[in-house]
C-alpha cells in the first residue's frame with residue numbers, strides 16, 4: 132500500500148519520494164507521539180531512502196530496548212567513580228555513551244573511549260549537521276551526546292549511560308527521544324567537592340573555580356523535586372553505590388517484567 136502511494140505521489144506530483152515519506156511518517160509521529168514511528172522517525176526515513184544501510188538499524192526498533200540512564204552531578208561529585216563500580220559489577224548490562232568534547236584529554240584518557248576529542252571547528256560542524264541529541268558549554272569547553280553514540284550502545288541491547296551536566300539534562304528532558312532514568316549525584320558540601328577535585332589533580336586553578344561556581348547552580352537544580360528520579364548522596368562511597376545500584380536494579384527488573392530484554396548478570400565484588 133505504502134509503496135503504491137509513494138509511486139502515485141511521485142508520478143503525479145513530481146516531488147521526491149523522500150518528501151512523501153517525511154510527510155507520511157511525520158503525520159503519524161505527530162498524531163501518536165509515543166508510537167514506535169515517532170520514536171524511530173529518523174531511522175524510518177533513512178530506511179526508505181537507503182534500505183541496505185539502514186536495515187540493521189531498523190531491525191533494532193522491532194524489539195524495544197531498556198531505558199537509557201542519565202547520570203548528572205557537579206564535577207567531582209563522584210559520577211565516574213560510581214559508574215566504574217556499576218560497569219564492573221554488571222559487565223553485560225551497560226554501555227557508555229561516548230560524548231564529544233573540545234576539552235583536552237587528561238592523562239590516561241583515550242580518544243573514542245572516554246570522549247571523542249575534537250576541535251571547536253569540528254564540533255560546530257557536527258552540531259550544524261544535526262548530529263547531536265544535546266550539547267552544552269561547561270567550564271569553557273563544548274560537550275555533546277551524538278545520536279550515533281547512543282545508537283552504538285542501544286544496538287547492543289544494553290542500557291545506554293549518559294554522563295552529562297544539567298543543561299544537557301534539560302534538553303533531554305524536553306525531548307521525547309530518550310525517555311531516560313535520571314540520577315543526580317549530590318556531594319556532601321562545596322568544601323568536600325573542592326577537596327575531591329583538588330585531590331584528583333586534573334584541573335587548573337581557573338578550571339577548578341569555574342567548576343565550583345557551576346556546582347552551586349547544579350546542586351540547586353538537582354535538589355529540586357521532580358527534576359530527577361533519584362538523588363544519590365555521595366558522602367560515603369559504599370552507601371552511595373548501594374543506593375544507586377539498588378535503584379537501577381529495581382528499575383531494570385520492572386522493565387524485564389514488562390518484556391524488555393536486558394541482562395542483569397552480576398559479578399561478585401570485592402569490598403573496595
Ligand SMILES: Nc1ncnc2c1ncn2[C@@H]1O[C@H](COP(=O)(O)OP(=O)(O)OP(=O)(O)O)[C@@H](O)[C@H]1O
Pocket residue numbers: 204205206207208209210211212213327328330331365366367368369371
Ligand atoms: N564518596 C567519596 N568519598 C571520597 N572521595 C570520593 C568519593 N567519591 C568520589 N571520590 C573521589 O572524588 C574525585 C572525583 O570523583 P569523580 O572523578 O568520580 O567525579 P565526577 O563527578 O565524575 O567528576 P567530573 O564530572 O569532573 O568527571 C575522585 O578522585 C574520586 O576518587
Ligand SMILES: Nc1nc2c(ncn2[C@@H]2O[C@H](COP(=O)(O)O)[C@@H](O)[C@H]2O)c(=O)[nH]1
Pocket residue numbers: 203204205206230231234265266267269274275276294295296297298299300
Ligand atoms: N551536556 C553534556 N555534558 C557532558 C557531556 N559529557 C560530559 N559532560 C559533563 O561535563 C562535565 C565535565 O566533564 P569532564 O570530563 O570535563 O570533567 C561533567 O559534569 C560531565 O557530566 C555531554 O556529552 N553533554
